[in-house]
Amino acid sequence: MAHDLAILADEWFDGERLHRSPATILVDAGLVAAVLPGHQGPRAAEILRTPFAGPGLVECHCHLFLDGVETDGRRREAHLAAGEQAWLATGRANLRRMRACGITAVRDAGDRWGINHRLRAEAAVAAEPLPRVRSPGRALRRKGRYGGFMAEEVETAADIERALAARTDADDLKIVLTGIIDFAAGTVKGAPQFNAEELALLAAGARRLGIPTFAHCSGLDGLRLAVDAGLGSIEHGFFMDQAVLARMAERGVGWTPTWSPVAVMAERPGLIGLDAASVAGLERILANHRRHLALAAQWGVVLLAGSDAGSCGVAHGDALIGELEAMQAAGVPLEACLAAATAAPRRAWKMGAPLLAPGAAADLACWEVSPRESLAALRQATAVVVGGRLWRAEAAVAAAG
Ligand SMILES: [Zn+2]
Structure with missing residues (x-):
C-alpha cells in the first residue's frame, strides 16, 4: 500500500535527541506511521529527500x-x-x-x-x-x-x-x-x-x-x-x-x-x-x-x-x-x-504525543542544513507538514522542477 508521504532524511531530531543517521519517516492519514532506520524505498504519493527533518x-x-x-x-x-x-x-x-x-x-x-x-x-x-x-x-x-x-x-x-x-x-x-x-x-x-x-x-x-x-x-x-x-x-x-x-x-x-x-x-x-x-x-x-x-x-x-x-x-x-x-x-x-x-511545549500543554514517533501528529519540517552546523539555517524550511498536509517552499518547488 502506498503511503501518503515519505521523508528520507540524512539526519533528524525527535524532539529531544539529534540522530546523526538517516531515517525514513512515513506519514499516513495525518499521523506519523513509522520512523525506519536508513533510506528505505517506500511507495508513497509524495517523497521528500532532505538533509535534515524534525518536528515542526x-x-x-x-x-x-x-x-x-x-x-x-x-x-x-x-x-x-x-x-x-x-x-x-x-x-x-x-x-x-x-x-x-x-x-x-x-x-x-x-x-x-x-x-x-x-x-x-x-x-x-x-x-x-x-x-x-x-x-x-x-x-x-x-x-x-x-x-x-x-x-x-x-x-x-x-x-x-x-x-x-x-x-x-x-x-x-x-x-x-x-x-x-x-x-x-x-x-x-x-x-x-x-x-x-x-x-x-x-x-x-x-x-x-x-x-x-x-x-x-x-x-x-x-x-x-x-x-x-x-x-x-x-x-x-x-x-x-x-x-x-x-x-x-x-x-x-x-x-x-x-x-x-x-x-x-x-x-x-x-x-x-x-x-x-x-x-x-x-x-x-x-x-x-x-x-x-x-x-x-x-x-x-x-x-x-x-x-x-x-x-x-x-x-x-x-x-x-x-x-x-x-x-x-x-x-x-x-x-x-x-x-x-518542539517536545517541551507539546508535553507541557498536552498537545498529543510530544516526540516524532509512530502515532504522533504529522507536524514536521525539513531543512537544507542540520542545526548542528547552523541554527540560523532553520529560518528557511524547504517543506512543512501540518496534520499530514504538505507545504513546500517556492525555492524548493522550483529546484525540483
Ligand atoms: Zn507578549
Whole structure:
C-alpha cells in the first residue's frame, strides 16, 4: 500500500535527541506511521529527500495581530486603531512567515479584540496548511494597569470569576501579572497586578477549564507570586534569581524567556530613543538573563521558546530562531534549545504525543542544513507538514522542477 508521504532524511531530531543517521519517516492519514532506520524505498504519493527533518517548531509566545517588522512608533500606534480587517491580514501574513521557518504551532499571548480566536478558526480550515493556533482570547489584567492592547480588565473576585466563566473557548489562560521594565532604573514598573489569593483563584479556574496558565511576569515580587501559585509558565521572567529558578525546577513551572524584544532594544536603542543609561541597564538585564538561562537548562527547568513576536522589531518566524540562537549562545545545549521549540511545549500543554514517533501528529519540517552546523539555517524550511498536509517552499518547488 502506498503511503501518503515519505521523508528520507540524512539526519533528524525527535524532539529531544539529534540522530546523526538517516531515517525514513512515513506519514499516513495525518499521523506519523513509522520512523525506519536508513533510506528505505517506500511507495508513497509524495517523497521528500532532505538533509535534515524534525518536528515542526512551536512558537510559544507571539501576538498574531501585531506587525513585528514595523519599528516606527507612530505607525505601530496607528496599527492599534487600524481595525479588524487590517489585524486579520497582519495575522494571516504572520502565520505564513512562521510556516516558512518550519513552525507548525503557535501560542498567541493575547489580543484585546480576539483576533487570535478568529485566526485560530481560519487556520484550522484554510485551503493551505497553516500553523495550528493556540489562543487565549483576551488576557486578564488589573483595571488601569499595563496590558491594554492584549487584556480585559478585572478588579474584584467576582470579575475574575465572570472572566473565567467566559473562557470556555480558550486554549490557555494568559495573566498579566506585572508591568513593563524600566530599563534605566533596572526595575519593573509598579507592584504585581494580582495578589496570592487572586492568583489562586485564577489558577483554580484554569484547572476547572482544563487549560494551562501563563503569566507576563518580570521582577522578583511577581516571580515569587507566580511560582508560589504554581502557574504553568512564566513569560519574560527578567530579573530572575537562583532561588526562584530552583523553585521553578522543583514545581515544574516553565519559563519562556522572550529574549528578542529586549535584545532588539539593546541592538537598536535609537528605535525608542533610549539614552546611554538605559542601554547600560539593558545590557545588565540581558547578562542576568543569559546566566539564568544556562542554569535553567542545567537544573531541568522546562524551557519554552517564545519570541514575543509582534513587539517592536521582533518579526514572526525569524525571531523564534533568534530565541534558539540566544539560548545556545547563553550555554544551553543544542538539543535542549531545539526541545524548547518542539517536545517541551507539546508535553507541557498536552498537545498529543510530544516526540516524532509512530502515532504522533504529522507536524514536521525539513531543512537544507542540520542545526548542528547552523541554527540560523532553520529560518528557511524547504517543506512543512501540518496534520499530514504538505507545504513546500517556492525555492524548493522550483529546484525540483
Ligand atoms: Zn507578549
